[in-house]
Amino acid sequence: MKMYSLKCMDLGIDCQYVAEGKSEEEVMEMAKEHAMRAHPEEMKEKMDQYTEEELDDTMKEKIKEEEA
Numbered sequence: 001m002k003m004y005s006l007k008c009m010d011l012g013i014d015c016q017y018v019a020e021g022k023s024e025e026e027v028m029e030m031a032k033e034h035a036m037r038a039h040p041e042e043m044k045e046k047m048d049q050y051t052e053e054e055l056d057d058t059m060k061e062k063i064k065e066e067e068a
């Protein structure tokens with residue numbers, strides 16, 4: 001079975017949070033929810049700079065896939 005993870009730190013935020021799930025979609029959802037809640041200012045800044053599509057692509061690129 002594959003596990004996916006995304007570190008908040010990989011998105012350029014100084015934070016220890018790691019989103020983990022069984023699908024990329026799950027991890028994206030978790031990471032977004034966390035970022036909106038924990039880092040609203042950083043998120044707002046990024047959303048001013050990039051489109052939602054670009055942000056999604058950037059996040060997807062950072063997701064790590066591993067066999068569990």
Ligand SMILES: [Zn+2]
Pocket residue numbers: 008013015016017034035038039
């Ligand atoms: Zn975080």
